[in-house]
Amino acid sequence: MNPFRWSFRAQFLAGFLGCAALLSYAIYTQLYQGLEPCPLCIFQRMAYAALAVVFLIGGLHAPRAMGGRRFYGGLVALASLVGIGIAGRHVWLQLLPKGTAPSCGPPLSFLQETLGPMELVRKVLTGTGDCGTVDWTLFGLSMPVWSLIGFVLLAGWGLYAAFRRRKGRNRL
Template sequence: MNPLRWNFRLQMFAGAGVCAALLAFAIYTQMRLGLEPCSLCIYQRLAFAALGVVFVLAGLHGPRNRAGRATYGVLGVIAAAVGAGIATRHVWVQSQPQDFMTSCGPPLSFLNETMGPFEAFRTVLTATGNCGDIDWTFLGLTMPMWCLVWFVVLGLWALACGLRKGKGAR
């Protein structure tokens, strides 16, 4: 069964399922493997959640016209691009020499209490230290590298599904 031939709703629900599986794996690695997420990890999880919400809304709505499907495709690409940007920053932080980065900064709860949301977001994106620790790899790629791969794949999936011709009402 070729997923590119599925109807739009099923394709969007499949994308949401992948996002849910990735978030479940992140929670599993935290709870069972003891890998504590850094600030950049938390923002990547939020980006996967946002992308999953776009997929779910697109699947529930199931627009019949091409413009509606394209809108959801573009929204998916935007959410994936934001996540890919955060993952790219995380990969960069991990590629720096260990003595260059000293800490990820204060916890998110402290940032939320003492700063506005935009300043807190900026502060987290300048994270250092344990964001640079590599605690897990699979096939030679770290967790942020895998996140980057999945953001690119899911962004392309959203775009391909949103821009393909529909087969009528579904």
């Protein structure tokens, strides 16, 4: 079965399952392998969760009209771009030479208690937590690199599903 001939519903539900699998693995590494997430990791998880919700709602709704599909494609692009930005920032922090990366500072729970929402987002995106430390690799690539790859692939998958022309009677 050719995945590029799947219905919009099937493609979006597959995107949801991909996000759910990635989130499950991230939680598994935290709970069973002892990898504590830094604030940027947590924000990447939030972006994956938002992307999963878009895929799930789009898959359940499965609009027949191209305008509805494009709407969901736009939401996929938005959630993916946020995730790409956060993961890209994380990769950049990890690529900085030792000693030149911004200080990581206090844990996210302390920041949530002491800062307002906008200050919290600004603080996290400017390098709080152990963001420059590489604790895990697969094929020589760190988890933020794999996260960035995942966002790009899921964005492409969702945009293809939303914008491709469908032929024949089975237009879902």
